[in-house]
Amino acid sequence: xxxxxxxxxxxxxxxxxxxxxxxxxxxxxxxxxxxxxxxxxxxxxxxxxxxxxxxxxxxxxxxxxxxxxxxxxxxxxxxxxxxxxxxxxxxxxxxxxxxxxxxxx
Numbered sequence: 001x002x003x004x005x006x007x008x009x010x011x012x013x014x015x016x017x018x019x020x021x022x023x024x025x026x027x028x029x030x031x032x033x034x035x036x037x038x039x040x041x042x043x044x045x046x047x048x049x050x051x052x053x054x055x056x057x058x059x060x061x062x063x064x065x066x067x068x069x070x071x072x073x074x075x076x077x078x079x080x081x082x083x084x085x086x087x088x089x090x091x092x093x094x095x096x097x098x099x100x101x102x103x104x105x
Contacts, residue, residue, distance in 0.1 A: 008085045009047060014077040026056045035062035035070045035079035047082050058082075 011024050011032065029051070036058075037044040051058055062079055064070050073079050 007046070009082055010085050012071070012074045012081040012083055014074050014080065016077070026051060026054050029082070030057045030059055032080040033059050033061045035064055035073045035081050036060055037067070037070070038063050038065045041065075043084060 011029070036047070039045075039048075047058075062070075062073065064073070067083070070079075070081050070083070074081050
């Protein structure tokens with residue numbers, strides 16, 4: 001198999017959450033109620049594959065088909081999310097704002 005691209009995924013954290021580490025182990029993701037893309041979404045499948053490979057569990061509370069809706073839910077404090085870092089560069093939502101946490105295995 002040839003890898004065509006690699007994508008960094010982040011835990012997107014609601015504003016006002018107490019500070020915690022800059023990275024989150026996959027095994028700790030069960031502690032966060034998540035809003036994620038629908039099951040037929042490539043991002044969702046990628047996250048599910050990696051999580052399953054490592055024997056981890058997610059607490060999926062909302063399945064949403066709109067990235068902007070997911071981001072709005074997080075910014076309103078209704079959920080966390082696991083998303084690629086790329087869309088946040090466009091929105092200027094940087095890791096130093098305290099809202100993004102890198103995921104580590």
